[in-house]
Every structure is written in C-alpha cells, then in structure tokens.
Amino acid sequence: MLELRSVTAGYDRAAPVMRGVDLTIAAGASVGLLGPSGCGKSTLARVAALLHRPDAGQVVIDGQPARGWRHRAPREQRTAFGVVFQQPRLSADPRLTLTDLIAEPLRAVGRAPEAAAVVPALAARVGLGKDLIGRRPHEVSDGQLQRACLARALVLRPRWLICDEMTAMLDASTTASLVHVVEEYRAEHGAGLLAVGHDRVLLERWCDGTTHWDDLTGGL
Known part of the structure; x- marks a missing residue:
C-alpha cells in the first residue's frame, strides 16, 4: 500500500500548494487524480515518488515510512517507483x-x-x-x-507507477498504446498506479477510481 498521510508540501513554506493531504493507493490498484493545470498535482506526484520532500506529513510504502528523498532515499524504496512525466524532452538527457x-x-x-x-x-x-x-x-x-x-x-520492475500527465502531449493512438503497456505491466506484476491528469474521460476509463484535486485538498 502507498499512503500519503497529512502531507503538506510546496516550494515556499509560507504558501504550500497542498496542506494535510491524505491519499491511499492499495497494491495493484489504480487511482486517477484529476485537476486543472497548475493546481499542484505534479507536486503531489513528486512527493509520492520520493522526488520532493514534503514540509510535513509522511509517505508510507508498504507499511514503511519513507527514509529519504531523491538520491538519499534507500535503494529499495527509491527503486519501488517508476515515474513518467508530461514533457519527455525535459526528462531525457x-x-x-x-x-x-x-x-x-x-x-x-x-x-x-x-x-x-x-x-x-x-x-x-x-x-x-x-x-x-x-x-x-x-x-x-x-x-x-x-x-x-x-x-x-x-x-x-517497480511496484508503483506514477504517470504525471503522461499522455497530455500525445495523439489518441499513442495515448492508447502507452496506456495499454501500463495496464499490461500492472496485470503481470501487480503494480499500483497513480495517474495524474486533466482529462476526466481518460482517467475514468483508465483507473479504478478518480479523485478531484479540490476534493483532496479542500480547494487549497
């Protein structure tokens, strides 16, 4: 199980983009996070994947609290996640x-x-x-x-996949192909999924359940 417990995070402690957020993804489950661009979804995704240290709260991975962030996270926790970002040219050398x-x-x-x-x-x-x-x-x-x-x-072979607007820049055919690959991998390995996006139709078809950003954060 992947849990975010009372997470407050952002890039300025005086003005966090989320405060006291709770989110749980059961092993093998898929959760969609829906919200407009710029609302803070990507920050939550980075916190969940141990790429951004929250100001408060905990990330708990299979019952074990995160023990570090980015390259300082223990290897067994760091490699539990596979992450795909929205803009491949910004994440590829x-x-x-x-x-x-x-x-x-x-x-x-x-x-x-x-x-x-x-x-x-x-x-x-x-x-x-x-x-x-x-x-x-x-x-x-x-x-x-x-x-x-x-x-x-x-x-x-990560146990958790974080897809942060993975298909936002892609055509319908490529979107369908990549979603199929993700779902095929999940079926084989029992991986959990957090899919972040602003396309309600896609997330509702793709995921077991979809949460709106405002419901998660109380509109913060």
Missing part, C-alpha cells in the same frame, strides 16, 4: 541514445550488464523498433521519446 536512456536506471543501481538483454525487449514492448533505439531525443518525435521514457520507468 539529449546526449543519450534511446537505448542508453532506457538503461539509465540499471546503470544507477549497478546493473548495467543487464541492459543488453533487457533493453531491446522492453523497447519493443513500448513500440520502439531497432531503427529507433539508436537515435537521440532530437531525432525522434515526442511520442517516440515518451515511449522510451515509459520503458525507462519500467526497466527496474
């Missing part, structure tokens, strides 16, 4: 080929030798052919780059 981009998490945890076996199969799973994975971000479309970012999020 432009110097890397797509192969190296997907393999980044493996290198970070000392498992680089596994990349040769793991990356091609995972790239194919997200719809990237051999002709694409040797290219760099500026040589592919936004949709192709987001496919690589999803593969990167899955490469360590």
